[in-house]
Amino acid sequence: MGKRAETGTGIVAEGIQRSFGNVQALRNMDFTAPAGEVTALIGPNGSGKTTLLLILASLLAPDSGSVRINGFDPLTHPAEVRSAVGWMPDTLGTWEALTSAEILATVGTFYGLTRTHAAARAAELLETVHLEDFADQPARVLSRGQQQRLSLARALIHDPSVLLLDEPASGLDPGSRVDLRVLLRRLAAEGKTVLVSSHVLSELDEMADRAVFVARGETVKAQSLSDAGAQARWYTIRALNTGSLLRQIDEQRIEYRQPGDRHGPQVQVRLAGEDAAADLLRTLVLADVAVTAFAPAGGALEETYMSLDTDRR
Ligand SMILES: Nc1ncnc2c1ncn2[C@@H]1O[C@H](COP(=O)(O)OP(=O)(O)OP(=O)(O)O)[C@@H](O)[C@H]1O
Incomplete structure (x- = not known):
């Protein structure tokens, strides 16, 4: 067999x-x-x-x-x-x-x-x-x-x-x-x-x-899971100077939000996928923004789950 x-x-x-x-x-x-x-x-x-x-x-x-x-x-x-x-x-x-x-x-x-x-x-x-x-x-x-x-x-x-x-x-x-x-x-x-x-x-x-x-x-x-990882999602970014980070994000016309965080100021940006994330990180570094953290804001499955119209009963 x-x-x-x-x-x-x-x-x-x-x-x-x-x-x-x-x-x-x-x-x-x-x-x-x-x-x-x-x-x-x-x-x-x-x-x-x-x-x-x-x-x-x-x-x-x-x-x-x-x-x-x-x-x-x-x-x-x-x-x-x-x-x-x-x-x-x-x-x-x-x-x-x-x-x-x-x-x-x-x-x-x-x-x-x-x-x-x-x-x-x-x-x-x-x-x-x-x-x-x-x-x-x-x-x-x-x-x-x-x-x-x-x-x-x-x-x-x-x-x-x-x-x-x-x-x-x-x-x-x-x-x-x-x-x-x-x-x-x-x-x-x-x-x-x-x-x-x-x-x-x-x-x-x-x-x-x-x-x-x-x-x-x-x-x-x-x-x-590989599709979930590559989909549009929120990324969290921290920098030594949040003002210069926001100026760059504004210039790139990227959707962002600033959730409260007990670990210090952070900015979340909505990016189309991993290529867009790599591009933005490169742009920020070339513009001398001192980036200290850059990572997906939540898990890939959580991102899909939250985007679906589900409810409890
Ligand atoms: N033996 C049963 N008698 C009556 N209703 C039931 C029975 N088993 C399940 N249900 C109903 O069927 C629906 C689906 O229940 P099910 O247990 O499959 O959900 P679930 O997705 O496993 O939920 P959870 O995440 O809470 O474990 C619910 O509305 C539940 O009340």
Whole structure:
């Protein structure tokens, strides 16, 4: 079997609709997440992210539309889809009386691993998420962040080719966030499909290859991170003398604003992309403006998010 057959073709969903009573959680959602990439799922509260993830994990049926996970329809091939998919919900859930090692090994046997294989895989994953010291502790003694890490290990127990992660970084300390990022990048490099929902856009900037923005139950934009980085955005500039900086910006007829900043005076300019940023920096330096800082004002995904017409419900 070639690499492609092992790792699959990713996620394709078309025209997904799902209502709960008179709330239309998903209105007409088209969505793709290719194998070998980390896709970020971004949207305001109530926009339908968890509902979509549950449908992709075959834990919830759509009212209409089609879903393919590595080419399989969850409705007609639930066994194939469940063995392909690793699902990390935003809370660990029940079973708190079992130990961490028992939880992982038990879930492993649900996926058809032998007891010996499941126990070995559990031990390996507890090391991956740095919980080996808690292997024999009941899960209820774990802190919120430790429970999140156990939940991640549980999602990986059967070596799935498609990973669906709902807010995986929530509750994690900074070191564990870096570990998570490195792990997800490695899994994508192995050819797996990784889908991550999060509200922490700066984290997704570092982790994702592409982003799908959803609002009111629909996809409103899909964008690669390299396109997001190259788009028009605000840059923050500081100089020893703000007056001379503003004179130059005025002369170039560039749109600017002066937000308050507790780190001293700063000017923000709206630039068309990275080429325009390089041009302006060159111009300022040649004009003897003593520039002390010049960088994008926010993350690339935040820039896209703020430019979209999204709202909460
Ligand atoms: N089981 C349910 N019963 C009734 N309404 C539901 C149910 N699940 C979701 N909804 C509604 O569907 C909409 C989408 O919810 P969903 O949980 O998918 O949003 P989300 O994007 O994951 O939000 P958040 O960012 O807050 O996690 C919301 O209006 C929610 O109230």
